[in-house]
Amino acid sequence: MQRETLEKLMTARCDGRPLVRAVNLQSGEERLLDPSAETSALGRAAAAAAREDTGRRITLDGEEWFLSVYPLPREVVIVGAVHIGQALASLAGAAGYGVRVIDPRAPYAATERFAGIAVEHAWPDEALARQPLTARSALVALAHDPKIDDMALAAALRSDAFYVGALGSVRTHARRLTRLSEMGLTQKELAKIHGPVGLAIGARAPAEIAIAVLAELIKVRRQKSPLRIAGIVLAAGTSSRMGRNKLIENVAGKPLVRQAVDAALTSRLDPLLVVTGHEAEKIGAALSGAPVTLVHNSDYREGLSASLRTGIAALPQDCDGAMVLLGDMPGISATLIDRLIAAFDAGMNGSICVATGHGHRGHPVLWPRAFFSEIMTLGGDKGARQLLDAQVGRLIEIEAGDDTPLTDIDTQEALAAYRG
Numbered sequence: 320m321q322r323e324t325l326e327k328l329m330t331a332r333c334d335g336r337p338l339v340r341a342v343n344l345q346s347g348e349e350r351l352l353d354p355s356a357e358t359s360a361l362g363r364a365a366a367a368a369a370r371e372d373t374g375r376r377i378t379l380d381g382e383e384w385f386l387s388v389y390p391l392p393r394e395v396v397i398v399g400a401v402h403i404g405q406a407l408a409s410l411a412g413a414a415g416y417g418v419r420v421i422d423p424r425a426p427y428a429a430t431e432r433f434a435g436i437a438v439e440h441a442w443p444d445e446a447l448a449r450q451p452l453t454a455r456s457a458l459v460a461l462a463h464d465p466k467i468d469d470m471a472l473a474a475a476l477r478s479d480a481f482y483v484g485a486l487g488s489v490r491t492h493a494r495r496l497t498r499l500s501e502m503g504l505t506q507k508e509l510a511k512i513h514g515p516v517g518l519a520i521g522a523r524a525p526a527e528i529a530i531a532v533l534a535e536l537i538k539v540r541r542q543k544s545p546l547r548i549a550g551i552v553l554a555a556g557t558s559s560r561m562g563r564n565k566l567i568e569n570v571a572g573k574p575l576v577r578q579a580v581d582a583a584l585t586s587r588l589d590p591l592l593v594v595t596g597h598e599a600e601k602i603g604a605a606l607s608g609a610p611v612t613l614v615h616n617s618d619y620r621e622g623l624s625a626s627l628r629t630g631i632a633a634l635p636q637d638c639d640g641a642m643v644l645l646g647d648m649p650g651i652s653a654t655l656i657d658r659l660i661a662a663f664d665a666g667m668n669g670s671i672c673v674a675t676g677h678g679h680r681g682h683p684v685l686w687p688r689a690f691f692s693e694i695m696t697l698g699g700d701k702g703a704r705q706l707l708d709a710q711v712g713r714l715i716e717i718e719a720g721d722d723t724p725l726t727d728i729d730t731q732e733a734l735a736a737y738r739g
Contacts, residue, residue, distance in 0.1 A: 622699055
């Protein structure tokens, strides 16, 4: 790492700004990218890496890049400078969290009670407006005063905070939920509150309650999330049978590839990668504004296998599987995609889930991570068909009930028929 890069990273950390460092693996070029501001293809990939809080290797325009994420530290925001708050501030700091305390009551919010910790003598709505909560924030409401706690909880529940907890008995929490509902909070938002706060370990003393709160907070942060299934839309082909780029042809008011991508974006797939190749700029323009990561396959003339390898290589490390979709299949719905994901969950992750139309296997296909290394060895223009045929005993077939898993648009006649 260059000294200038290191200094900029340290400055950004002090300023509270996350950055992504991109290193060109061929030339050694370094770039620092602001994931909230970049609009280039590399910048969009950096933003995706920052959202997932994980580094990755990607290919763009034939160049290999490695993205390293330098996020902000996770923080615990304590509302209510009470005795439990004192103990929690100390424990959370020792566990590596940044800590800030908010309380408008001057006798409580005395800095000498929280040595070395940022204490804000302000109302929570004001303090959280100045420094909003992020996906790396946890908020714990301990003031035991509705005038203070409720406004903090309302702000937290409308934020991306990964943990929201509130002190009080079951009866107190029930009254709190009623008040927050009257403030316009939805049932889905209210369900995010951990209340009464803390793991049920029989804690009584302030330090014990603080331990229970921190333990629950860590459990929420560390617990295994639902299976993460990425989507890979193949959009790199030359459309040789069509005679022009079929993926940018208008179908029902939008480009053909946008039809496939929009369906995938409304499903459970996360993240969604689109592999480009032929006329990549036009594909990018057709997907302008869509929250996808574009990865370029410089070997697109080799066929589907090269695009598959490009997509698999660009996946985050925490993906349990990847669903392969074709950019020229506009009939694939989010419902069918989610049915495959549900079957994958039930299949204990070891099965390959494939959509069928009237008993014939088609697309999309959901591959477990265990097959990624084999997919990376494929060649030719048949994609993973041979690998699929060799794993018949591990297939879960999901019948669509129509021909959509088999219907791609390869010719002008097929396009005209679909439009009709």
